[in-house]
Each structure stands twice: as structure tokens, then as C-alpha cells.
Amino acid sequence: xxxxxxxxxxxxxxxxxxxxxxxxxxxxxxxxxxxxxxxxxxxxxxxxxxxxxxxxxxxxxxxxxxxxxxxxxxxxxxxxxxxxxxxxxx
Numbered sequence: 001x002x003x004x005x006x007x008x009x010x011x012x013x014x015x016x017x018x019x020x021x022x023x024x025x026x027x028x029x030x031x032x033x034x035x036x037x038x039x040x041x042x043x044x045x046x047x048x049x050x051x052x053x054x055x056x057x058x059x060x061x062x063x064x065x066x067x068x069x070x071x072x073x074x075x076x077x078x079x080x081x082x083x084x085x086x087x088x089x090x
Contacts, residue, residue, distance in 0.1 A: 016070040016077070022063065029059045 032055040039048035 013071040013074040014067070016073040018066055018070065021066055025059060025062050025066070029055055 032051060036048040036051045039045070039051065
């Protein structure tokens with residue numbers, strides 16, 4: 001039986017994650033999975049497997065890119081706050 005998770009620590013960088021873009025990527029992936037099911041139903045299993053394999057790699061790359069962009073935005077915001085803090089001290 002699986003354990004219940006009471007809390008999860010999420011890095012601060014992910015607060016900047018573009019959730020709507022993440023949902024769009026997942027929706028696109030689901031459409032491709034539906035296409036793969038249709039291809040399998042039509043007897044073209046090899047094409048369905050190739051589509052799923054390609055889209056899985058593509059989804060991972062795109063989600064990774066979204067996380068990277070969020071991290072960059074977070075770092076820029078932190079730098080801006082630090083610059084403003086130094087400017088206000090002078």
C-alpha cells in the first residue's frame with residue numbers, strides 16, 4: 001500500500017513556472033497519445049510506437065525547458081531585488 005504524502009518541498013525556483021504552458025504541453029501530449037491509439041486500431045502499431053516514443057522525448061525536453069526558464073526568471077528577480085536593496089542602502 002502506498003504511503004500518504006503530507007508535504008512536499010518545492011524549490012523556490014518553481015514558483016515562477018508557467019503552469020498554463022505546462023498544461024498546454026500535457027494536452028498536446030494527450031492528443032498525440034489519442035492519435036497513437038487510433039493508429040494502433042488501424043493496424044499500424046509501428047507508427048503508433050514511433051509517435052509515442054518521439055512525443056515522450058519531446059515532452060521531457062519541453063518540460064525541462066519550462067523549468068529552466070522558471071529558474072532563470074527566479075534568478076533574475078533575485079538579482080533585481082539585491083540590486084534594489086543595495087541602491088536603497090546608499
